[in-house]
Amino acid sequence: MTGAPEPLDRLHPGLVHHIVNTLGWSGLRPLQEEAIEPLLDSSDAVLLAPTAGGKTEAASFPLLSKMATENWTGTSVLYVCPLKALLNNLLPRLETCTAWLGRTAALWHGDVTQPRRKKILRERPDVLLTTPESLEAMLVSTNVDHRAFFSGLQAIVIDEVHAFAGDDRGWHLLAVLERLERVVGRPVQRVGLSATVGNPEQLLTWLQGSGGGRRQARVVAPHLRDEAPVLPPPGDIQLDYVGSMENAATVVAALHRGEKRLVFCESRRQVEKLGESLRAKGVTTFLSHASLSVDERRRAEEAFADARDCVIVSTSTLELGIDVGDLDRVIQIDAPGTVASFLQRLGRTGRRPGTIRNCLFLAVDEEGLLAAAALLLLWSRGWVEPVTAPPEPRHIVAQQVLALCLQEHRVGDRLWHEWWGGLGPFGTSAEPIVHHLIDEGYLERDGGMLFIGPEAERRFGYRHFMDLTAVFTAAPEFTVLAGRTEIGTTNPSLLTEEVMGPRRLLLAGRSWQVTYIDWSRRRCFVEPVDGGGKARWGGAGAARGTSYELTRAAREILLGATPPVSLTRRADAALTQVRGDRAELVHPDGTVIVRGGRDTNVRWWTWAGYRANATLTSTLTTVADPLQRPTDTCVRLRDDLTAAEWKKATAVAADQLGLPAVDARALNGLKFSATLPPRLAEATLAARLADLDGAVAVLKEPSRFTILGQ
Template sequence: MSDGAPDPMDLLHPGLVHHVVNTLGWPRLRPLQEEAITPLTDGTDAVLIAPTAGGKTEAACFPLLSRMAQEKWDGTSVLYVCPLKALLNNLLPRLETYTSWLGRTAALWHGDVTHSRRKRILRERPDVLLTTPESLEAMLVSTNVDHRAFFSGLRAIVVDEVHAFAGDDRGWHLLAVLERLERVAGRPVQRVGLSATVGNPRELLTWLQGAKAEQRAARVVAPHLREKEPKLPPPGDVQLDYVGSLTNAATVIAALHRGEKRLVFCESRKEVEELGSALRAKGVTTFLSHASLSADERRRAEEAFAEARDCVIVSTSTLELGIDVGDLDRVVQIDAPSTVASFLQRLGRTGRRPGASRNCLFLATDDAGLLTAAALLLLWSGGWVEPVIAPPEPRHIAAQQMLALCLQEHRVGDRLWQDWWGGLGPFGPSAEPIMRHLVEEGFLDRDGELLFIGPEAEKRFGYRHFMDLTAVFTAAPEFTVLSGRTEIGTTDPALLTDEVIGPRRLLLAGRSWQVTYIDWSRRRCFVEPVEGGGRARWGGIGLTRTASYELTRSVREVLLGATPPVRVTRRAESALARVRDESAELVHRDGSIIMRGGHDTNVRWWTWAGHRTNATLAATLSSIADPLQRPTSTYIRLREDITPQEWRKTTAHAADHLCLPTVDPRALAGLKFNVALPPRLAEATLAARLADLKGAIASLREAVSFTTK
């Protein structure tokens, strides 16, 4: 702050400033927190960007609580929305403390909150409500909630981890619910997003503002992004090692960093279970966290880990976000996350003690993991972070929102329903065909000019008061695993139906269990603990997360000799040299390669362009592409008789006539509410999401060399 400039702290409520200085013991606020005061007290929409543990919650809440007190807001005036219930649970004590300083209250509302507690919240409205978008939707459609009275005082909403919402369909759902809430409240609601570093902060803020973005004041607050040089951890604090297997990874983790608290990230629940079991077998105090463990099991593990010292917690991305697991010494990454943004979140879990630096040890279990880790670190070291882009054409969410609105209002005018979303793109005139389909198929009924819930919606989504209508993801059916009356978690039903020799054993929560009884009708499986022999497995429904164009291109750079500026162990250097030698003929600095021959008779175009780009290219070049292939991230197969002349003729103008990838009808199962769409629109939605048009154009315009092996 320059001499003579007004102090932003003067805009905060004096009682709050007193507690910041005397209760928290903070002589001053952090730069982000100071810079957020003026725009937020002015009512400006904002995105606050800082690394993990950067003080974003306080940066948002201190100005809003000050406004609440100074402007005498009444009732539930601030919503604090998070993507995870565990994150909300973790934040509640802090928000209760901050609100109490000003004689205000905060409360929690999500699926695990008891009925009696909810009744009390409805009776004694808290000033700040911590919740999820799904719970907000449930409140709007519930017959037990007078949503117009409850949200009548709404003034502001804080969206924590806003980048996590914006990148998938939960973001579209959140935006649509916010537009409906503004209409219920009868006033514009200030929108404040909290985010880790992203590649397109201004676009993220515009997205968060929704339908009337052009009419609302907006500000990105990100002091650390204005630094001239990116601050990388000191050399050696980010390391890349090659261990060759998950078993070897367990050996390395058990031997290194004894006496320290370590958080290990894996990219699948199966890996979490297998690594956790292997670490325990080596005598390492180990805890586990992933989505198929029961809430109680995860909470017990996270609490025990937070209080322990010499221990390891193995997790999927469930611990990537800002849940507090105590003072970490080290982060270990098995292979690599799928994005630089995820790595930044994980790196930010360490280095929170004064004098400590952020650190991460990558342990590659195979060649693909090594290349991906090196490529990701190369992108990160150059300061690149993925832009957050909302999935295109969310027609299924539009269908869900129309049904939810009719539940909320009971009767909706057939020419007025669009007004509820204020012109928000996917929920405006382009959704008319979806509305007609909902009426034609009986999801909605019509009485004159009024629309209401129809019999098909009751049949498809009416279970437990339409609870299934409030969640936008399709979850794979799993069996609940119980030891006595204690819920351990859930497992893939395939593990209960596969043929086995001898007793059937599962691996869950890092322990082996023997199945004693299966209740098929209630989807429950009873187990008892045993020593070893358990298996872990989970399936998946929907789109597979695969490497992007940028990450795959970075893999090519690694194969061409680029090495990230981190500590690379001798094992990793040796493995990289071997992989580069084995792949030398597949990469070329001046373009891509079409290779005929090798270990089979296939002709492969080595694009190094990512799965979605290659799927787009295969569809666009259908006359010369192998029709039976499944495109990979690195190549597509061409016809065996392709000639350079035919290639040039076919691709000459292909960049101007791109085609969307073909959709397997079975893949529609992963698009929730697809049954409420005309089949052609459901397929078009999925095809748009499988495509990368920009990457396809770049690949087609790149020089191509034909080689024969």
Template sequence: MTESSELSDPLDRLHRGLVHHIVNSLGWPGLRPLQQEAIAPLMDGSDAILLAPTAGGKTEAACFPVLSRMAEENWTGTSVLYVCPLKALLNNLLPRLETYTSWLGRTAALWHGDVPQTRRKRILRERPDVLLTTPESLEAMLVSANVDHRAFFSGLRTIVVDEVHAFAGDDRGWHLLAVLERLERVAGRPVQRVGLSATVGNPQELLTWLQGSGAGKRTARVVAPHLREQAPALPPPGDIELDYVGSLANAATVIAALHRGEKRLVFCESRGYVEKLGEALRAKGVTTFLSHASLSVDERRRAEEAFAEARDCVIVSTSTLELGIDVGDLDRVIQIDAPATVASFLQRLGRTGRRPGSQRNCLFLAVDEAGLLSAAALLLLWSRGWVEPVVAPPEPRHIAAQQILALCLQEHRVGERLWREWWHGLGPFGASAEPIVRHLIDEGYLDLDGGLMFIGPEAERRFGFRHFMDLTAVFTAAPEFTVLSGRTQIGTTDPALLTDEVVGPRRLLLAGRSWQVTYIDWSRRRCFVEPVDGGGRARWGGAGLLRAASYELMRAAREVLLGATPPVTLTRRAEGALAQSREGSAEVVHPGGTVIVRGGRDTNVRWWTWAGYRANATLAATLTSVADPFQRPTDAYVRLREDITPQEWKKAVAEGAEHLCLPAVDPRALAGLKFSATLPQRLAEATLASRLADLEGAAASLREPSRFTTRQSPPS
């Protein structure tokens, strides 16, 4: 293998049958740089992260070498798992994987919650070589009485994790890592791990995270040829424009008037905005489709298929279409206000410019002053080539509790001293989880007999519904009502829309159309509707919640207010609105440090840190002697005591810099942390507190000089 790895053409290492079809069936003149560079490490069995912009050929870069190994080493049974964060993405990928496997006489199949039971039974009888699935479905297979997991996964050799950055940034990533460790133990061998990712700020750390307990023990490589290319003066060239339109209604007017005859994908940051914008566009005669998580699977699929086949049309979406789901050849991406991260913007920008001769483009339409500032700040960071590092949430104690319960369900009985071996020493699931195991036993989630642990009555009571299916997912969905027109499911809605007092008929806005409620089945959480001409309302829990901005994004916003302008096209409206924002914020930003402002419209004293919500929550918890105890920190400022003096401030800052504190946690907030009930309350609160904190951002803010100033009250 060493000799073959030195061949001049990487294609020579791939299976001959595969190369034949790459050239003749796909008609490719050659492989892309990422696909070429991935061949050697993947065929040598190394773990890897394959990094490329959207539509960079990552799936083929992983699958061609892995399938070649499968053929050459004669792997049997289900030897490759292809894991995705979204079922829709798996559905989209299946035809490609079926084609590639068939070239070598192999098979691929799909397994997730929407796959019919008959098809699953066939998969168990006739094991495919490649299984496309989600982490939750893998967990369900491991704990299911209907799946012989040891036989099914006995041939496992490689796991490909698509959109790995989407996992790593939240608790689904910890859940995925823990399940992968259990799969390795079931398979009885180390399993190669290959992650596919868009551009991230810390690819080496992401690879180390993906390796789990194998980090430092197995060879690993980041494959990212595009990062070695000479960067232009700006990040990828394209038509990036920032406009200020002032309202969602005005955004609909602009979208309806611009780019007629083209296919446009519009991203919104809430489901409510998607619905309202979709309705407004349809009222202007624009062919419009919608996609968001509260629409039914069939409704989303119909919209995405119709959009892919149409030409002069718009699809309005939340982040559900940010990942690699194929909706055809796009002409334009339009962004309402701004996404939360530069990484999200890069994903969305990458949906365009795929046609030869076209370039990537994005039009930002800010509907208010805050949206304009966020967009300008994000574009400033993007223009400097900065991308957020992907960081796993700290202290996943609730996931450790879930995994211990799931393991006992999987194995029926587990030794009270041997459970740690299933995770091979992986940090959160090792010695630090001992107090969690004791608590699970003490509270009856687990029973203990003769040194063996097994599922107890409290776990049965809390999670036993539908064969413990609630134990396989790490997030709890909001308790929404299903909306049906006849027998057709339209989607789901917030129950508040069904209980709020209304004058006249109760109407909902869903799938871009208004519906009148005709009957509510409270016991089964269903409501029946019929179409009407207008007047519907859209609402979901969380749509209006504060979206916490990062330290880096808020610092960029401060730079914008101090005069920095992103090097993109700004319309006259955007320039005028930005100038107005700078004038209105002149007293709360200063190039020499932070500003403490008294006076203005109220008697509050505000410390304008521009440090982001998490850093400000940390500062409020740390500076208890001078901070207002009744405040709710924001992205931009912390409220201080009205009678604070400069001397008290100086002393509090000196003490705070030595001893930063985690934010206090409202016990009611623990309801949002699934499985928090399986932890001692102090550990559950410590978990949440660590996730609300930004110690680095808080420390940086305390190191900056600060000045007191008095704001002039506006004329009455």
């Protein structure tokens, strides 16, 4: 009697041959083994593994086997990523694997040239690597016969799926996938690849879209079956307090010489300042962030991959799975906004045999120290944020209806919702949005058919409606050029503010003097100078602030909790100082209302996060100061508030929560909000600013009044 076949035996023999002989692998990793059965059986799946866990091969090996065994033709697999740089990085790997079976892979995104696109349309690759925005552009383009091109589509792999699911790009991706399935005329297998998330089953349900509950689905995460994860030894996760960015540069320059170091910062301006300081100290330094040109980033990443004794300073652009070579150390300035981001960054190290994962936190101020300690406390407990889609994506519904009319030229005014198969907000509940699009001229209706109207042409028609294909808003910036070489982009305010003497910019870690500004084409020309440059960028959209969980963890730190990592003497002393300075703002048995002291305002120290505090502010209108911007940690109350008024206001508040007030200017960050009735646009943003659960949790806690100085 023979036993069950080995997982490897289910793969195509030609593929197995190359796995063993070309790659030299003696076997597959657990994730790769366990993904074979569900993927060969056409199940939807989410494959979870830490960074560098072999997720790409876990998805591609079974799908390429099916492609060969079932003789798929045309473009049968789409590989979707959130970043063009990640696609560029993955292409050689997938080209190699497809070539083993006589198949092809190709790249399609915004930087791919027109001649290359025409070749792809003539000679359809078996695997196409792309972004959701490029998929949308293909569907609406008059140059692409989307029905013919996608006719052979069988499976879609979504890499870094958690990066999509938590924002509007996820809603956009799901809606585009539903339209693709209708174009193809059959269900298409969906495979998501992700680092560890707090709610993998819910992420899988989200990924399935309208097919959730109707198609087979599996979460494949062998590492989660093990016992509690073993944390790196305390000495390999270290927290230091350095007090300034200049001191951070001194520490980075002095530590781990001869090694390759990746430093993460939380803003482009921090990246520029630290990069400039490191270069001034003679450290070979490269930079990566979203406002550097594609060529500038590519040069930096390639040089860093080939170098040894060097540093690359980056925002989250290098957080995802882009290969920057053999990395020795990760250094974090202050703290990332989520535990999930930290796990991604930590996973950049420890990839070589005999090495372990490591991260050094350098806090440049007290807030950064508290945030880092709070994050490490949650991480040490194995907690990771659940990934949840933003509520009420009405603006994406409007965008999708317009995109569908571009794609099909005209759509039945009673049949449009069928294109999304009953996917949540894209069903008949969106009728008021469609009526508004018609009333405002974005759509025209004639003979029971909908088609693009003059207002949509006016607002989005530029460059063949390209602005309609992306759901994120890019801030208007000026392109910076040194001769003919593009360096990156900068905030227009740096070009308009009054300055004494020459106008200088800091970009790519170097100072540049502005020599000419082309206002009509939004370009400025520069030449290198020795120093004095300034960096500035503005963010679009409403601030999200810190989460309830991370802010509560900061409260625990102030109450005496300490993460089980290595703290330097400086960090330990600074934490002790912070705890002493803020002792009156926390209490183990509930929240604190503080009057007096250095602050003349009355503040309710909730430690509940930005969104919960915004919800509380809009709910407690009789006792909260109306002229305030909520913070992560507290809500400002009326100066004349009495204990009796407080008790009365909070007694029923948990049952009467109000959504946060919305500043009309904040709607500019909600792309396509202009296509909605104003009340629906404001309601959409208000729902996203709210944390009802966090607000209720705080209201259920006892609160005590403290009067300082008495």
